Amino acid sequence: MSRLDADPPPRLSYTTAVDALAASVVRAFRGADDTYRVSDHVGLLPDRRAELAALRVLGVDALAPYLVRGRPVLADDLAVFDEVTTVFPSDSTRVTTSVVRRLRHWFLEEVLTDLTGAGKGSAYPRSADQLAPNEGTPWQPWSVFMAQVSTMALPGWVTPVHLAASRRTEDLARGAARALLRGDPYTAARLGRWLALQPDVPPELGLTGLLEHVDLLGSRDPRTQLEVAVAQHLLEVGRS
Amino acid sequence: MRDALLSIGHHVGTSALEWLDGAAHLFAFPPDVPVLEVNTNRHVKPLAEFALAGSIAVREGAIGSRQAQISPVLMDYAWNALGNGSFLHELQLAMPVETYPMEIYAMFTRAGYRHPELEELLAHLGRLRAAHARELLPNRQLALTNSARLIGLEAHADEAELVGRTWLGNASEPWALDFATAYAMTHTVFHLSDWAGQPGRLPPAMVDYLGRWLPVWLDVYREAQQWDLVGELLMVDLCLPHPEFPADTWIAYATAQNEDGLMPFGSEAPPEGTEDAFRNYYHPTVVAAVAGTLLVSRGISTLTGATDSRETVGG
Incomplete structure (x- = not known):
């Protein structure tokens, strides 16, 4: 052999x-x-x-x-x-690298710098600022982008991405409902994680029920479960 | 954009009405069927929907000369097919708890047709205890309260209580939806607002809810090419006090329509020829006729900035 x-x-x-x-x-x-x-x-x-x-x-x-x-x-x-x-x-210097990869890499460096206590990390990547979907982007592609950078959905950060999330809570909610109806629980879970950070989630979305639902749908997918686990923890912390 | 939308509505509505006109002979059930052997789904439902399309076009007035010309002819034809109402009267006498005679009759009253004996019978049936204990889903019961209102009969149910028992009236999780529930949701809106005739009758919380989630369902079912449901969802938008008129979806919907006016149900191509297409495609085509008609009439009032009197009616 x-x-x-x-x-x-x-x-x-x-x-x-x-x-x-x-x-x-x-x-x-x-x-x-x-x-x-x-x-x-x-x-x-x-x-x-x-x-x-x-x-x-x-x-x-x-x-x-x-x-x-x-x-x-x-x-x-x-x-x-x-x-x-x-x-x-990192391939962030390559022109062809997607804005999602750039952001994820930048955020990892920020977090590592933060954890080592070495002070502030590098500046928010200008290219991401230019390439990321802006305010005028329709809610469908915008919410898909936000799902792809769900790793950034953690408390205590103020970046353009976090500010956009808090300005467009309703669009995050629409994106989560859309993802579930399209049979995509992973994306729904990732948007649920962003929503768990927002104080003004439309109550009829039923975020707690949505997270339970995608958890059950994604019971064989650890990456979906990871998003749900973080989101549920954030909700719990937010409530206490 | 609004001008383009109006022309889309005009085209979708008129060509669908023309298809219905060409298929009119298929809607009339055979006159020799005894009343007790009438099959509601096979014989009555198509004609009821045919009359719905005609009655909305008549109610909305001259939204286009061709529509104004066809719709009264369609209504006359359907009324004749029902023996000028006497068939509905016989049907209701034979089947006292059947609801279709009243629902169909209500559509004709919208266009000015009346049958006093049937009204007397309906008033009598409405006084029975059975009228207060119908074994129907709440959104179906709303069809009856709306019909009673149109005819001028006393309603037999607490509408607010009925709304509270519908999927929509509960502000259900917008992702906990399937095909049948989506249709139930659209009909809650149609009956409450009398097919966009009285948008002010929709509770404000329901209007907010629909404003938030209707774009999601339109997106999902448009992607799935479920044109019949897309047409109904577009009509839901037109039943709101301030419709969004989602241009992209209207364009996709209009593009899905056949040249002869027939609207496909989903992505599957309908068979050639009116006779073969009738059974499975008359329904989406009725939806297209009503949706197109309402797009023009509601679009005109928004475009011209005219105060839409219906916004305050009953609200």
């Missing part, structure tokens, strides 16, 4: 690693795991590259238990991200 036959294609092992990491984050949020550490997620699988890829894909979401639940972050956890960015460097 050749090596080619024995190894699963990288995409498959990456997906497995991403799902495993997402499931860990979900456990950290739902109280089933009080010992969540980012650094524990590297060196478990035979394919270290896949584990690093998973951290690259989830980005800030892998750090969410520290950011939202206030768990102490250790030097090891941050060091892992140095390895991630070395193996998978």
